[in-house]
Amino acid sequence: MKKILMGNHAVSYGALLSRVEVIAAYPITPQTQVVEELSEMCAQGKLKARYINVESEHSAMAACIAAEQAGARTFTATSAHGLTLMHELLHWAAGGRLPIVMANINRSMAPGWSIWTDQNDSLSQRDTGWLQIYCESNQEVLDSIIQAYKIAEQILLPVMVILDAFVLSHTFEPVDIPKQELVDQFLPELDYPYKLDVKNPCSFGSLLPPEYYLELRYKVQKAMEEAHDVIIKVDKEFQQVFGRSYGGLVEEYRTEDAELVLVASSTVASTSRMVVDQLRDEGVKVGMIKMRFFRPFPTKEVTNILKQAKKVAVIDRNISYGQGGIFCEEIRSVLYNIDRQEKPPVFGYIAGLGGRDITPTTIREILSHTLKEDKPKENIIWIGVKH
Amino acid sequence: MDRGQALKTTIPEQDYMTSGHIACSGCAAPIAMRYCLKALGEKTILVVPACCWTIIAGPFPYSSLKVPLLHTAFETTAAAASGVRAAIDIKGDTETTVVGWAGDGGTFDIGIQALSGAVERNEDILYICYDNEAYMNTGIQRSSATPWGAWTTTTPAKHPEDKPKKDIIEILVAHQIPYAATATVAYPHELMAKVKKAKGIKGSRFIHILSPCPPGWRMSDELTIKASRLAVQTGIFPLYEVEKGRKYTITVPRKEGVPVTEYLKLQRRFAHLKPEDYDIIQKNVDRAYDRLLRKTKQSETL
Incomplete structure (x- = not known):
């Protein structure tokens, strides 16, 4: 089914089709329509997710981290100052090996106040351990959200799907919305292996002496290296199921x-x-x-x-x-x-x-x-x- | 007492904390955790930010706890607890209690935004603050929970803390949450009763536990329980609860005729104070206790 969607709503549809279970989000121009639409989808019962109206982007990412650690597929969206406020927790999400997916609408950093696009917000997060996908069309945005979950949940690292403020976020384009059954076939339910569970009580994020820390970071890099082939494979599978591909990386x-x-x-x-x-x-x-x-x-x-x-x-x-x-x-x-x-x-x-x-x-x-x-x-x- | 019989205690024997934790000797924080977990039971998930309990829980691969624990960033306790709640709810588990367990720095200072946000949303979480009245894990720097007159490394004896302790319970009460209470480890049955009561309530619940810190309070480590008891008896830390933001109940009244000096003189963090300073503290404590009594008398029914 084709719909005329703004870039932001393409993000929302991507999250809907990925059957996200917990959304924690805070409004910021030019991202707001992403979460407005998701909130509406939850209210209508189209999306069976818990929507947490947090009081800041920092808390949005904290809630996503905790929800993902408890085994739920999570989503948030932000932009510029919201993303940079999250910075500490972006390290946490990747270090914790949590396959969170987030959309970021590229917006310039103040001062002076600007709501228009450039890439300094997301590129400033370069060393946090998040994968970053830069999108060109609303179709690619929707498709990349679905691909992002598939990639993230295989390598256990978080993924940021990025689109330009206004040039894409507020531009309406025809977007093919894939059938839910096909998405379900492509993206199975999350079965996160290391979760908070009262039947198997474990601690997550404990104090880590120098004899262990280096190895954990080595594994983050190895997962990033592994991501290369996973991205290409997922893009090919996507092509087989939906008839569209983006060349991998x-x-x-x-x-x-x-x-x-x-x-x-x-x-x-x-x-x-x-x-x-x-x-x-x-x-x-x-x-x-x-x-x-x-x-x-x-x-x-x-x-x-x-x-x-x-x-x-x-x-x-x-x-x-x-x-x-x-x-x-x-x-x-x-x-x-x-x-x-x-x-x-x-x-x-x-x-x-x-x-x-x-x-x-x-x-x-x-x-x-x-x-x-x-x-x-x-x-x-x-x-x-x-x- | 028949010496042939084992000592019977009214505190449940089941423990969810192990021996061998690495708190300083005399620390009230592990005692508080132990009682709270006895009251909460195994269906509990803990969320702990940077605080002394980050250490007490044990370094990887050890743990002093028998319940799941999520360590989280300093300022995020209540937000992270909200996330765990949302995730287990959507998975169909509405029974497990999600507990945010944070120190005074993580609650009164850096975490208050997330806490205010979470309780305003009336998240179904229990937030317990163990308050040792300064940044003890980093080595005794003042927080907004540090009482007037106290020495810390950032409020040296020549310029001791000159602001009153932040009234965290009143801040929580202003959010009209279902339950807010104070407790100390000197009254374990009372503490556990409050935790159990909180466990049975839906929505945001807050318990504020005074947590004496022998190294930070500059006192001998066998004085933790005594200091906890005197804090209540002098009225410095009254034990009470507030339901639905409107019904105040004093659960353990202060003891008439116990001056604040009995509490203050146990601790060398107050050693520099002069007699007139003691008078100021006594007057402030009396005034605050009278205010609390008035709130109790004027408080509405539920």
Whole structure:
């Protein structure tokens, strides 16, 4: 069944179809419709879940952690200041090996107050141990929520499904809503192996002396490494059941003979795809990769694709102050170890912070600049800064 | 007494705590836990934030408890207890008692937002605060539960605590929760009766237990029970309960003619106080006790 859904409601439908059992959430623009819709679904009895109207995002994540530890499939959604308020507990969720799924609507951090999109909120959570999926369309949002539970519950790590504020969260698109029976077949009921149980009393999160701690963190990293193949497998299974797939960790677009490869994520990937087509028509050998997953980082895919290219241009709608665009820095880092003496120069562009539009013209400007220059003259090439 | 017979106790023998926990000697917190679990029974899930009990419960792979325990972040006790409740409810278990078990720092200070949120939602949880009147696990720093005049490492004797102890019960009562009560380990039957009463009530329940800390209170470790009893007898820590936010009942009245100095002089955290300081404390305690008596008299029926 197809429906015209806003991105936020695509999230809600994803959670509904995944039969989440506990939702703990707090409103924040531009996420609010996600939880409003879920609250309505619970009230109508369409979704048999406990909905906890917590007093903060911090408590939302605390309640999700505890509910998941008690064996329930849990969900929450947030954005920007809500996500960053949760930071401590994001470490807790991953360290506790709890397969929680959360949607985050990418919104810029204050000051000054901004409700518009950029990626600094979610990318600031890079080292917490959460998998991160950046979505491009409302269909991908809904599908990724379902995939996220399947991945999370296999590797026992939490997953964040991310979409751009307004550009996706408030944009209405036709979305195919899969049949519940098919989702049930794809995503069986959660059987969490390590839970609070009065018949088998165990302690969770006890004081951990140095002789154990390192091994637990080693296992988190191993689970992240294992996630790579699980993501690809789950995406293939999804294709078999629902007829849609997203390339696993990255999606390649017209990269086969591309001399210049553009790297983009989220909705910027849609715009980039169109510009790639235009330039191809003009005879420029350009392709694109869409970074669907940021964690685990698709090291193998990125390396294999980019080592064929003569030049790489990365668009970052984010910044790590004192270094540069975050996707760009990670890409430079994984390319460092390739055998070839001549590595492709990686041009790092920062654009669209605070929700400033990244238009086809912006992307054309980025590609023209990359074609014109032999090497990046600066670590960061800023696009559209008014002086 | 017939010496041939084993000592009979009216406290149930069944224990849900083991020996070999690692609390400091004389600590009231494990005594309180032991009595509470005797009253609650095996169908209990504990949620414990950062506090002395993080340590007392034992490091991995050991545990001093025979009930499930979820350790949680400092400020999240009530939110995490809400999460456990929601999960077991949806799975069909409405019988198990979910207990948030936190110190005064985790309750009066850093956890009060989550606590207020949870009890305002009237979550079906029992929240027990064992109050040792400072951040004892980090080494005796003042909290908003530290009483007026007390020395701590962050309120040194030259500038002792100069604010009154936060009235946590009144904060909970203002949320109109079904049950709020105080207790001490010097009156174990009374403490267990309150826990059992709380167990039988649906919705948010709060029990505030005074928990003497010999190292933090600078007193000898055999004085825990004596200090707990004197806190009640002097009226410094009156034992009472408040039902549905409106019915006040004093459960153990204070003893006439026991001055606050008997309690204060046991503890070297008050050693720097001058006679006029004792007078101030006595007056404040008398005033607070009179206020409580008035609330009892004026309190509405349920």
